[in-house]
Amino acid sequence: MRIDHLTELYERFKAKLEGVSGECYRVGTASEAGELICNVMLEKGIKNVALLKAPIFDKGNITYQIQSAGIKVYTDHFREVTPTADAGITKVNYAIAESGTLVQADADANVNQRLCSTLVPIHIALVSTSALITTLKETMAKLHQLPQIPGFVGFITGPSRTSDIERVLTIGVHGPKQLVVVFVDEQVEDVI
Amino acid sequence: MADKQFKKKISEALDNDVLRGALGRFGDAYTISRAKAYEGYDFKSISDNIAEVKSYAASHLEEMIDQFEQSATARGAKVFRASTGEDAKQYILDLAQRRDVKKIVKSKSMVSEEILLNKTLISAGISVQETDLGEWIVQLAGQHPSHMVLPAIHLTKEEVAHIFSGHLHKLNQPVIAELVKTAREELRKSFLEADMGISGANMAIAETGTLIMLTNEGNGRLTSTLPPVHVFLVGIEKLVPKFEDATHILQALPKSATGQQITSYVSMVTGPTPAYYSDGTVKDKEFHIILMDNGRRKMYHDEKFKKTFQCIRCASCLNVCPAFQLVGGHVYGHIYTGGIGTILTNFLNSEKDAQNPQNLCLQCGKCSEVCPGKLDIPQMILEIRNRMGEKEGLPFTQKFALDVVSNRRLFHSLLRVASIAQKPFTKGQPVIRHLPMFLSGLTEKKSLPAVAKVPFRDVFKTIKQDVKNPKGKIALYAGCLIDFVYPKIGEGVIVALNEKGYEVVFPEGQSCCGAPATYMGDRNNARKCAIMNIEALEAEKVDYVVSACPTCTHALKVSFKELLQDDPGLAARAEELSGKSKDFSKLLSDLGGLTPGGDGVPLKVTYHDSCHLKRSMGVYAEPRKILTDTSGVQLIEMKESDRCCGFAGSYSIKFPELSGPILERKLNNIEETGADAVVVDCPGCLMQISGGLDKRNPGIRVIHTAELLLEKRKKLKNKTK
Numbered sequence: 001m002r003i004d005h006l007t008e009l010y011e012r013f014k015a016k017l018e019g020v021s022g023e024c025y026r027v028g029t030a031s032e033a034g035e036l037i038c039n040v041m042l043e044k045g046i047k048n049v050a051l052l053k054a055p056i057f058d059k060g061n062i063t064y065q066i067q068s069a070g071i072k073v074y075t076d077h078f079r080e081v082t083p084t085a086d087a088g089i090t091k092v093n094y095a096i097a098e099s100g101t102l103v104q105a106d107a108d109a110n111v112n113q114r115l116c117s118t119l120v121p122i123h124i125a126l127v128s129t130s131a132l133i134t135t136l137k138e139t140m141a142k143l144h145q146l147p148q149i150p151g152f153v154g155f156i157t158g159p160s161r162t163s164d165i166e167r168v169l170t171i172g173v174h175g176p177k178q179l180v181v182v183f184v185d186e187q188v189e190d191v192i
Numbered sequence: 193m194a195d196k197q198f199k200k201k202i203s204e205a206l207d208n209d210v211l212r213g214a215l216g217r218f219g220d221a222y223t224i225s226r227a228k229a230y231e232g233y234d235f236k237s238i239s240d241n242i243a244e245v246k247s248y249a250a251s252h253l254e255e256m257i258d259q260f261e262q263s264a265t266a267r268g269a270k271v272f273r274a275s276t277g278e279d280a281k282q283y284i285l286d287l288a289q290r291r292d293v294k295k296i297v298k299s300k301s302m303v304s305e306e307i308l309l310n311k312t313l314i315s316a317g318i319s320v321q322e323t324d325l326g327e328w329i330v331q332l333a334g335q336h337p338s339h340m341v342l343p344a345i346h347l348t349k350e351e352v353a354h355i356f357s358g359h360l361h362k363l364n365q366p367v368i369a370e371l372v373k374t375a376r377e378e379l380r381k382s383f384l385e386a387d388m389g390i391s392g393a394n395m396a397i398a399e400t401g402t403l404i405m406l407t408n409e410g411n412g413r414l415t416s417t418l419p420p421v422h423v424f425l426v427g428i429e430k431l432v433p434k435f436e437d438a439t440h441i442l443q444a445l446p447k448s449a450t451g452q453q454i455t456s457y458v459s460m461v462t463g464p465t466p467a468y469y470s471d472g473t474v475k476d477k478e479f480h481i482i483l484m485d486n487g488r489r490k491m492y493h494d495e496k497f498k499k500t501f502q503c504i505r506c507a508s509c510l511n512v513c514p515a516f517q518l519v520g521g522h523v524y525g526h527i528y529t530g531g532i533g534t535i536l537t538n539f540l541n542s543e544k545d546a547q548n549p550q551n552l553c554l555q556c557g558k559c560s561e562v563c564p565g566k567l568d569i570p571q572m573i574l575e576i577r578n579r580m581g582e583k584e585g586l587p588f589t590q591k592f593a594l595d596v597v598s599n600r601r602l603f604h605s606l607l608r609v610a611s612i613a614q615k616p617f618t619k620g621q622p623v624i625r626h627l628p629m630f631l632s633g634l635t636e637k638k639s640l641p642a643v644a645k646v647p648f649r650d651v652f653k654t655i656k657q658d659v660k661n662p663k664g665k666i667a668l669y670a671g672c673l674i675d676f677v678y679p680k681i682g683e684g685v686i687v688a689l690n691e692k693g694y695e696v697v698f699p700e701g702q703s704c705c706g707a708p709a710t711y712m713g714d715r716n717n718a719r720k721c722a723i724m725n726i727e728a729l730e731a732e733k734v735d736y737v738v739s740a741c742p743t744c745t746h747a748l749k750v751s752f753k754e755l756l757q758d759d760p761g762l763a764a765r766a767e768e769l770s771g772k773s774k775d776f777s778k779l780l781s782d783l784g785g786l787t788p789g790g791d792g793v794p795l796k797v798t799y800h801d802s803c804h805l806k807r808s809m810g811v812y813a814e815p816r817k818i819l820t821d822t823s824g825v826q827l828i829e830m831k832e833s834d835r836c837c838g839f840a841g842s843y844s845i846k847f848p849e850l851s852g853p854i855l856e857r858k859l860n861n862i863e864e865t866g867a868d869a870v871v872v873d874c875p876g877c878l879m880q881i882s883g884g885l886d887k888r889n890p891g892i893r894v895i896h897t898a899e900l901l902l903e904k905r906k907k908l909k910n911k912t913k
């Protein structure tokens with residue numbers, strides 16, 4: 001039942017995200033996530049990536065997998081590396097099915113979370129399938145229930161876009177030009 | 193009245209094909225994408241929610257501000273209350289100088305445009321970079337935004353390429369993807385180098401001290417991530433009581449503004465967050481919030497304008513406005529454009545600045561229909577117009593005409609003279625031009641009706657009403673156009689109501705409903721008309737009062753009450769009249785409608801919704817039912833049937849150059865249906881549309897619903913006799 005429900009939410013999320021030019025995947029384990037990410041990056045010709053550490057990356061041995069695929073991984077000095085890195089990988093807290101939206105809500109408002117997901121041309125986001133929330137309304141309630149509203153809460157829905165010149169939709173202005181979302185079913189505790 | 197220079201700006205805007213093309217295309221696409229974005233959502237309940245939380249904030253404004261300051265301060269923010277734009281600018285300048293700031297990046301902030309912040313900072317030697325693409329283009333071009341959501345909608349890619357080439361000293365091709373790439377590269381440097389960020393917010397949550405920004409490009413995210421000093425410059429109207437109240441605005445704003453489910457980014461900032469300093473260390477940034485008044489409190493303390501607090505700045509009111517679509521934003525003269533912009537300009541700049549643009553409002557009400565904040569924009573503009581009229585007085589000719597209208601005997605004898613005077617002219621064409629007010633002269637694109645030889649008040653006496661055991665009595669309120677120009681409509685009304693078993697009376701003392709005075713800002717004369725008609729109609733003595741002109745019906749139902757609320761005796765009578773007044777098709781349908789029938793002769797018709805009938809009274813199904821119940825009549829819906837025809841009372845005299853193209857669009861939509869006739873329920877629309885068709889396509893007739901019934905059911909009536 002719960003699984004069915006999550007699958008339904010996932011499908012809704014995927015449809016919404018694809019509607020705004022995002023890519024969406026789902027895998028069973030953290031290790032499979034690593035594999036998928038490697039394939040996606042190789043396909044896109046990514047040579048180096050800024051990765052913001054989180055337990056899920058250790059669990060799936062993801063950093064190692066990426067390095068083994070011949071891609072350079074940066075895990076610190078983000079202020080220097082993110083402006084020129086080919087891509088950024090971060091784990092985000094929630095996903096809203098209603099609109100295909102990712103939610104960054106780290107309690108410590110880690111600035112690197114934002115650097116790795118905003119300055120890079122391609123953002124790859126990992127999120128637990130169980131972190132899917134049905135609606136925007138429920139998401140706002142959930143954020144409100146946290147001990148305090150995190151210093152920075154970021155909703156991300158698809159890549160950066162503009163229609164400021166002649167109302168023509170153009171993808172990729174200040175933020176990423178591509179957004180890849182990978183849902184991971186395996187539960188990994190986030191320790192902050 | 194609009195002055196010469198303003199008129200010149202209008203004609204320049206109209207001559208700008210680029211602007212008109214862009215605005216026109218956007219207007220059409222907007223309607224579709226907005227509807228799509230709201231699919232599966234209940235717009236009404238979302239906007240009810242917004243109105244509820246925002247009106248709560250508005251009526252507890254000081255409390256909200258205190259609470260916001262407390263919660264934001266508790267999270268480490270410095271909050272400054274700026275009562276004027278000058279205060280805000282000084283605060284930012286001092287801060288920048290204290291921190292030795294050289295480079296500032298800004299993400300969209302209308303408030304900073306409002307107070308011309310850039311000018312202050314730049315003249316202090318600080319570099320200021322707008323980072324929203326549209327704003328940046330406008331900044332480079334040395335202009336100001338023409339639209340709240342789409343600042344550079346008035347420029348083409350060629351113009352943008354030209355602007356870029358000039359400023360960046362390298363040739364830019366007019367290819368949109370390339371131009372966007374250039375912007376990314378150029379602005380990326382600014383983001384990385386900036387030592388201060390300034391941004392606006394879409395919401396400020398009192399409960400938690402949170403600021404919420406919606407952007408698509410990601411500039412809001414970067415501005416609040418990179419520079420070690422961040423200033424939020426926020427108008428006090430952005431306050432929202434509780435964190436979860438933001439949900440409603442998050443639901444509506446992207447859908448209403450750009451037809452998106454949600455913007456690419458929503459950033460919520462609560463207190464200072466860590467940032468990189470130039471020495472490479474990471475620590476909490478310096479974080480300031482300026483809550484600015486600059487004329488706002490005065491607006492929210494004014495009962496008639498309090499609701500402007502509910503505006504979430506989505507700009508949908510601009511996007512659907514027939515006048516805005518023709519002239520664009522720059523004509524409005526100040527930072528806030530369109531209908532809502534006119535109101536804001538009136539308070540945040542000066543009443544004088546609003547004097548010209550307030551004239552652009554057609555009072556068609558389309559904006560209120562789509563407003564997620566439930567603002568009655570036309571009503572507020574009218575209030576501004578009236579206050580101006582009271583303060584400054586109207587120009588002599590207008591004043592004279594309105595004085596005439598509110599003097600029944602004089603007005604009616606002039607009309608009778610006019611009907612004779614027009615004889616020497618062929619077809620009676622030009623005469624109406626000499627009549628007061630909205631009966632007067634128009635454009636070359638339109639021909640004008642003649643004043644009827646015999647006014648309805650005289651025709652009435654000759655109509656035999658054969659009603660046995662009448663069910664009741666209905667007073668007919670004719671209004672100027674039916675009385676003196678289109679008496680046939682009045683006949684149609686009587687015949688239909690007789691068929692329903694009611695006797696119709698025509699109270700002689702009735703006169704102009706005062707709408708011309710109301711819409712031109714002359715409350716005094718409007719009031720006189722209200723009293724005159726309340727006394728004449730004696731609503732106490734009849735079951736209903738019927739009018740076949742929605743503008744008049746609106747006056748009977750709504751305006752009279754408002755105009756007389758200070759006089760208890762008259763107010764009670766106005767209330768009685770209001771309750772009994774109905775527009776013809778509404779009354780007929782409330783009485784159960786006519787038994788379907790007609791002459792069966794095939795007639796293809798299309799229906800035009802009058803602004804007042806559809807939007808003020810919610811009547812649009814009733815007249816259509818009347819039409820489809822009439823045998824022989826085939827109804828073909830036209831595109832945009834409820835879009836204003838451009839008559840709008842005196843508008844067609846004030847702005848023939850705008851009324852003309854608005855009418856033309858209506859005529860195109862009519863012609864597209866291939867109908868033989870356009871049916872309308874408003875004699876004003878009838879005059880406007882038939883004036884246009886007469887010149888362009890005399891094959892298509894324009895006819896009032898009551899008149900159509902009269903024609904199509906004549907035989908039926910004879911048969912049953």
Ligand code: SF4
Pocket residue numbers: 502503504505506507508509510532559562563564565566567569
């Ligand atoms: S007045 Fe209404 S429609 Fe216009 S910008 Fe404000 S909220 Fe939007």
